Amino acid sequence: MSTKYNILIFGASYGSLFAAKLLLADHSVQLVCLPDEAKLINDAGIRVRLPVRGLSDLVEVDSRNLNGQLSACEPCNATVKETDLVILAMQEPQYGAHDVRTLLDDVALAGVPCMSIMNMPPLAYMRRIPGIDSKLLEECYTDPSVWDNFDPANITLCSPDPQAFRPPDEKPNVLQVSLPTNFKAAAFEVEKHTAILRDIQADIEAITFDAGSESVNLPVKLKVHDSLYVPLAKWSMLLTGNYRCIQESDMQSIRDAVHSDIEASRAMYDWVCDLCVSIGASRDDLVPFDKYAAAAGGLAKPSSAARALLAGRPNIERVDRLIRDIARQKGRRSPVLDYTVGLVDVWLKRNRKHNGRVQRHN
Numbered sequence: 001m002s003t004k005y006n007i008l009i010f011g012a013s014y015g016s017l018f019a020a021k022l023l024l025a026d027h028s029v030q031l032v033c034l035p036d037e038a039k040l041i042n043d044a045g046i047r048v049r050l051p052v053r054g055l056s057d058l059v060e061v062d063s064r065n066l067n068g069q070l071s072a073c074e075p076c077n078a079t080v081k082e083t084d085l086v087i088l089a090m091q092e093p094q095y096g097a098h099d100v101r102t103l104l105d106d107v108a109l110a111g112v113p114c115m116s117i118m119n120m121p122p123l124a125y126m127r128r129i130p131g132i133d134s135k136l137l138e139e140c141y142t143d144p145s146v147w148d149n150f151d152p153a154n155i156t157l158c159s160p161d162p163q164a165f166r167p168p169d170e171k172p173n174v175l176q177v178s179l180p181t182n183f184k185a186a187a188f189e190v191e192k193h194t195a196i197l198r199d200i201q202a203d204i205e206a207i208t209f210d211a212g213s214e215s216v217n218l219p220v221k222l223k224v225h226d227s228l229y230v231p232l233a234k235w236s237m238l239l240t241g242n243y244r245c246i247q248e249s250d251m252q253s254i255r256d257a258v259h260s261d262i263e264a265s266r267a268m269y270d271w272v273c274d275l276c277v278s279i280g281a282s283r284d285d286l287v288p289f290d291k292y293a294a295a296a297g298g299l300a301k302p303s304s305a306a307r308a309l310l311a312g313r314p315n316i317e318r319v320d321r322l323i324r325d326i327a328r329q330k331g332r333r334s335p336v337l338d339y340t341v342g343l344v345d346v347w348l349k350r351n352r353k354h355n356g357r358v359q360r361h362n
Helices: 015-024 035-044 092-096 098-110 134-140 191-205 230-245 254-259 262-278 289-296 304-310 319-329 335-355
Strands: 006-010 028-032 047-050 059-062 070-073 085-088 114-116 155-160 163-165 174-179 183-186 222-225
Touching: 006 015, 006 098, 015 028, 015 047, 015 174, 015 191, 035 070, 085 191, 092 098, 134 319, 155 230, 183 230, 191 222, 230 254, 230 262, 230 289, 230 304, 230 319, 230 335, 254 262, 254 289, 262 289, 262 319, 262 335, 304 335, 319 335
Parallel strands: 006 028, 006 085, 028 070, 047 174, 085 114, 114 155, 183 222
Antiparallel strands: 047 059, 155 183, 163 174
């Protein structure tokens, strides 16, 4: 009989996708979120809709019908005691909020293993990568000090390749998956922590789901890899699609960002892949451009970063700047990336001015 784990997830939006997979595998999940979200989830559960190959309609997973135990709470009411694994699924700027940071410190000081499914890798994870000076990357983070108490051995990164969104006409406990790819995690430095991930991987792999007319094998699996660099495969996707959604006065879809000039996209993608190889990745750790471009063809919405800027957010995840600054350490430069970083800077400056307050840059 497999071990049943208690898992704490920071963030109930994207975190709901991973939560649903854990609940299907009979694990217990505590979601940390806003008060209104917590009340809704405790009253009505979460619902995650996924496309399944061979079926014309989306399959809905309703947590109220699953054996795994789900609860939700504000950060100040979350408990780290008896937590086996923490999933970091909030946007990077959110970890600086007082109650969230306090809980994050409790996790770090307790030595609980953490797996990030953020686009922006935690600074503690960057400290695991040989040959990179993490001190020179601190300015890319909204508040780099939130990661100070983490032992890098207790943190890993998962490439958040699945794409999902909250349907605008639904309540916030509903999440819809638009690209059902796998989460690809690097192993921890500590084998007993990695063993938890491998157990969860096997549990998720074994799931079959009653879709009404038939039992189906649901997409979106967890795949654990020995290589530290496998999660960095997302970087070329982010720079080619997600951040190139951002335009001077509006936003475009990921599909249009990639396919409006496919050769320019290929050049950007290959540049980031070459950078990853220069810091230690192998080509096998990365995803070929043509495979990514085919997947991007179905992404008809702007990225979360683009939507956040358009909505007036004063801070977003700065993976664009992170990659630029890593490249500088390696003596590399991309004028296209420089332009993107400058464009994001302009949007953030405008948003902060509109918000009427001065904030440290991220």
